[in-house]
Amino acid sequence: MGFLRLDGVSKSYGAVQAVQDLCLEVAQGEFLGVLGPSGCGKTTTLQMIAGFEAPSRGGIWLDGAELTRVPAARRNIGMVFQSYALFPHMTAGENVAFGLEMRRVPRDERGRRVAAALDQARLSGLADRFPRALSGGQQQRVALARALVIEPRLLLLDEPLSNLDAKLRESMQAELRALQRRLGITTVLVTHDQAEAMALCDRIAVMQAGRVVQVAPPWEAYEAPSGAFVADFLGRSNRLAVRVEGGRGWVDGYGFDLPWALPPGEALLAIRPERVRVLPDAADGLRGRVGSRAFLGHSWLYEVETAAGPMGAVVQNTGAPPVAEGAAVALAWDADSLRRLGP
Amino acid sequence: MIRPALLAGPAVLTYALVLALPLGALLLLSLHGYDPTRGALPGWTVENYADLLTDGLFGEALARTFRVSAGVTLICLVVGVPEAWVIHRMRPAWRGVMLLLVLGPLLVSVVVRTFGWMVLLGTGGLVNQALLALGLPGAPYRMLFTEGAIVLGLVHVMLPLMVLAVWASLGRLDPSLPRAAEGLGAGPLTVFRRVVLPQLMPGVLGGTVMVFCLSASAFATPAILGGKRLKVVTTMAYNEFLNTLNWPLGAAIAALLLVAVLGTVALWARLAERPALRRLGAP
Numbered sequence: 111m112g113f114l115r116l117d118g119v120s121k122s123y124g125a126v127q128a129v130q131d132l133c134l135e136v137a138q139g140e141f142l143g144v145l146g147p148s149g150c151g152k153t154t155t156l157q158m159i160a161g162f163e164a165p166s167r168g169g170i171w172l173d174g175a176e177l178t179r180v181p182a183a184r185r186n187i188g189m190v191f192q193s194y195a196l197f198p199h200m201t202a203g204e205n206v207a208f209g210l211e212m213r214r215v216p217r218d219e220r221g222r223r224v225a226a227a228l229d230q231a232r233l234s235g236l237a238d239r240f241p242r243a244l245s246g247g248q249q250q251r252v253a254l255a256r257a258l259v260i261e262p263r264l265l266l267l268d269e270p271l272s273n274l275d276a277k278l279r280e281s282m283q284a285e286l287r288a289l290q291r292r293l294g295i296t297t298v299l300v301t302h303d304q305a306e307a308m309a310l311c312d313r314i315a316v317m318q319a320g321r322v323v324q325v326a327p328p329w330e331a332y333e334a335p336s337g338a339f340v341a342d343f344l345g346r347s348n349r350l351a352v353r354v355e356g357g358r359g360w361v362d363g364y365g366f367d368l369p370w371a372l373p374p375g376e377a378l379l380a381i382r383p384e385r386v387r388v389l390p391d392a393a394d395g396l397r398g399r400v401g402s403r404a405f406l407g408h409s410w411l412y413e414v415e416t417a418a419g420p421m422g423a424v425v426q427n428t429g430a431p432p433v434a435e436g437a438a439v440a441l442a443w444d445a446d447s448l449r450r451l452g453p
Numbered sequence: 454m455i456r457p458a459l460l461a462g463p464a465v466l467t468y469a470l471v472l473a474l475p476l477g478a479l480l481l482l483s484l485h486g487y488d489p490t491r492g493a494l495p496g497w498t499v500e501n502y503a504d505l506l507t508d509g510l511f512g513e514a515l516a517r518t519f520r521v522s523a524g525v526t527l528i529c530l531v532v533g534v535p536e537a538w539v540i541h542r543m544r545p546a547w548r549g550v551m552l553l554l555v556l557g558p559l560l561v562s563v564v565v566r567t568f569g570w571m572v573l574l575g576t577g578g579l580v581n582q583a584l585l586a587l588g589l590p591g592a593p594y595r596m597l598f599t600e601g602a603i604v605l606g607l608v609h610v611m612l613p614l615m616v617l618a619v620w621a622s623l624g625r626l627d628p629s630l631p632r633a634a635e636g637l638g639a640g641p642l643t644v645f646r647r648v649v650l651p652q653l654m655p656g657v658l659g660g661t662v663m664v665f666c667l668s669a670s671a672f673a674t675p676a677i678l679g680g681k682r683l684k685v686v687t688t689m690a691y692n693e694f695l696n697t698l699n700w701p702l703g704a705a706i707a708a709l710l711l712v713a714v715l716g717t718v719a720l721w722a723r724l725a726e727r728p729a730l731r732r733l734g735a736p
Contacts, residue, residue, distance in 0.1 A: 197630065198733060209637035
């Protein structure tokens, strides 16, 4: 029985089905990521949990009590908005104090708790600044402190890091993760950034066109995607249309072992770029030509043209000279790197 | 290559022609004396201003103008600002209909609109007939040709302007701000008062100045609904120009109204507008 439970939740705007028959359970203290491309219904789902949108059908339960008809103001849920939604006419301190004021917390206790929250967010000394005088990262931390100071039962994060630059985003990710662990607060994060969801979350729910297509720990969804959509959305996948003959797979004259017994005929397989080995032309493998290469620091990404279509291959940077663009290569892989798409 | 300043040329020229020139001529005219048989006298004098500033009737009209304008502005604020917020929160289809309804009064000619109020407010008018039928003691009431009637008629046409001014600010409101406040536990009234209203201040303050100035310089509505005896400054100036034919005195009345309104607006900007906008990040 989950701490937060969405039971057959649907939301339609006129003829548009934003969310369809969504069932989701989040355990107490869990960090769940709702992941999907824009327009997949993930933000609508979050708005319904927060109480800003009412579901057309279905129910939402939190800690054993139904939440569906409770107004947002009485749900005691903390939320960080994509735009941060800091009140521009209030200082950082006043912003953080707002939720306590609404709860009629006495003035001196309020002051203590605001100071503690700002301290925890490493914002002490900035309490009297207006949001416009704070950097993006500082604004983000004020928004987080404002959401947490009310000691919410649930924390909702709507693309909280998407407005930060890459370096800051990485450090905020680590900070967010550590904070969530320390407080043990049940958290739902909505994002379109698969790397962010995989780095932060205990489990991720991948959404497509208003439906949840897979719920699993990030590594499981990455290694064993439920379908082509998840395989493409989480990281990158090469598609391989292969011929099965005598228990082996064949592509353009390259025969390789399969991890499953497949009946003879055609099959559609997928393989991650980091599982593809790039070998000299003479070796046994799928023949190809390096179309382009990109240096990623820790690795090289090769785009290889083959008879089976373009294949991406990621090779760890060991300091050895990379393969030249235009060079003929052979691609090979192990049987356990292959995934089947579809039935 | 045209210098940017030159591009403002046509506008500056137009303003000089249609605003500065007539105003200048009016100010010059107000500095002449007047004789009923000879018209404006050639010599320069400040007699008109001296007369007006000691004239009880002018003082009364000026006080009435400010009382009426302040009343109209206050009512427009109290009604128009929440009205804009309520309409803003409606579903898009309803929003268009309601906005059209609010703008309705602006689409009707001032004469038709005002005579409509005369029909309604007269001693034998619809409102009094209804009050009589209800058996209210003291009915029929005298409603026409009162300051209340002037305020009512002006509010009718000024309200759309206030709603429009606030509407412009609402368009720039981050929709997640009220949601954030709601999520932190604020009820609808608190959300409006503590979070939405402060963001609307540029529109509210602009609308206030606009409504006040237009009310103070309104002519047709107070002339019709105030009748002959309840004079405001504009109807007084009109009277001097077209009935008494004392143009210099009329010009002086108009000049004093202009100064009074400009002074009020300047004071307002200093005392209310600047502090409010500074809180929102204006330099």
